[in-house]
Amino acid sequence: MKRVYNFSAGPSMLPLAVLEKAQRELPDYKESGMSVMELSHRSGLFTDIITGAEDLLRELMNIPDNYKVLFVQGGASQQFAMVPLNLMKNGKADYVNTGSWSKKAMKEAKKYGQVNVIASSEEDNFTYIPKLDQNMFDPEADYVHITTNNTIEGTAFREVPDTGNIPLVADMSSNILSEEIDVSKFGIIYAGAQKNIGPAGLTVVIIREDLIGNASDICPTMLDYQTHSESGSLYNTPPTYGIYMAKLVFEWIKELGGIHAIQKRNELKASLLYDYIASSDFYQSPVAEDSRSIMNIPFVIPGLDLDGQFVKEAKEAGLETLKGHRSVGGMRASIYNAMPVEGVEALVSFMKKFEEENK
Numbered sequence: 001m002k003r004v005y006n007f008s009a010g011p012s013m014l015p016l017a018v019l020e021k022a023q024r025e026l027p028d029y030k031e032s033g034m035s036v037m038e039l040s041h042r043s044g045l046f047t048d049i050i051t052g053a054e055d056l057l058r059e060l061m062n063i064p065d066n067y068k069v070l071f072v073q074g075g076a077s078q079q080f081a082m083v084p085l086n087l088m089k090n091g092k093a094d095y096v097n098t099g100s101w102s103k104k105a106m107k108e109a110k111k112y113g114q115v116n117v118i119a120s121s122e123e124d125n126f127t128y129i130p131k132l133d134q135n136m137f138d139p140e141a142d143y144v145h146i147t148t149n150n151t152i153e154g155t156a157f158r159e160v161p162d163t164g165n166i167p168l169v170a171d172m173s174s175n176i177l178s179e180e181i182d183v184s185k186f187g188i189i190y191a192g193a194q195k196n197i198g199p200a201g202l203t204v205v206i207i208r209e210d211l212i213g214n215a216s217d218i219c220p221t222m223l224d225y226q227t228h229s230e231s232g233s234l235y236n237t238p239p240t241y242g243i244y245m246a247k248l249v250f251e252w253i254k255e256l257g258g259i260h261a262i263q264k265r266n267e268l269k270a271s272l273l274y275d276y277i278a279s280s281d282f283y284q285s286p287v288a289e290d291s292r293s294i295m296n297i298p299f300v301i302p303g304l305d306l307d308g309q310f311v312k313e314a315k316e317a318g319l320e321t322l323k324g325h326r327s328v329g330g331m332r333a334s335i336y337n338a339m340p341v342e343g344v345e346a347l348v349s350f351m352k353k354f355e356e357e358n359k
């Protein structure tokens with residue numbers, strides 16, 4: 001068997017231990033004579049899977065009792081519509097524009113109400129996270145929306161902004177479960193699964209209960225948080241296999257020591273890469289130091305046309321999907337939870353060798 005270090009931004013690496021457990025359980029799940037994919041979503045075995053997944057997520061993230069956990073479909077992109085459809089009672093919301101995904105969220109929200117861009121780093125190519133201040137928020141805004149980690153640009157909020165009584169809504173697709181956070185500071189947290197949770201097709205929503213049940217009249221049933229909340233995410237057939245895989249990933253995180261331990265590991269991985277980039281005059285980070293992501297790390301080779309060669313030779317060395325996003329250029333290493341420290345060490349060794357050969 002050959003496994004590579006996959007630096008893809010998403011779908012991305014899954015822990016090998018999880019894949020192997022899924023493989024062992026695939027044809028005959030717990031002596032049912034069926035795979036999880038074939039189980040009824042109303043069966044006892046699947047009920048254990050979905051409640052087990054929720055309990056583990058609650059434990060890992062320390063989710064307070066007045067929050068619901070929903071397992072839905074449609075990706076983070078569908079949340080761009082669900083959030084305004086459910087929360088825009090006054091018809092306006094504050095958005096912080098920190099990258100391509102923020103822009104998509106704003107574009108969608110504009111269909112349902114007024115979007116106030118209260119801060120933006122677009123004029124600087126999204127290379128930093130703007131400072132937010134209490135007095136920037138419209139007291140009548142239905143919510144404030146942020147993208148906690150900007151997958152394409154490689155920036156992240158280092159602190160959760162204090163929005164007072166205005167619910168804070170966060171797209172956490174690319175950094176959920178990567179570091180300890182205080183869930184009680186948020187009204188809604190949502191994340192597509194394919195970065196830090198499991199396979200694509202599942203979306204996790206963590207929502208404070210008082211934000212459920214206020215959907216606009218035109219809100220489709222499937223986009224109403226209440227539909228999924230009332231039915232325990234079983235209004236229709238949920239992405240059953242994705243939920244099963246998410247449960248295995250949550251178990252894996254717990255075995256590693258929980259979010260505290262995974263955060264330490266992620267910080268170590270990120271600093272290996274950032275420290276090397278800082279020590280080299282060949283590579284450069286395009287991101288402001290106080291805004292750096294520990295999940296997605298873009299880097300460039302200024303002045304030389306070597307990106308194509310870098311990506312090609314890295315692939316030959318078993319380091320996959322390092323091409324930067326077309327809007328940023330250069331390279332990007334996505335080092336989510338499942339990327340082992342050895343993967344980042346292998347990347348840094350390769351970068352050193354490439355630098356020596358091409359300087």
Ligand SMILES: *Cc1c(COP(=O)(O)O)cnc(C)c1O
Nearest residue numbers: 075076077101151171173174192
């Ligand atoms: C990947 C990503 C998305 C899009 O997720 P889908 O599940 O494909 O809709 C949205 N926001 C962020 C921050 C992402 O990283």
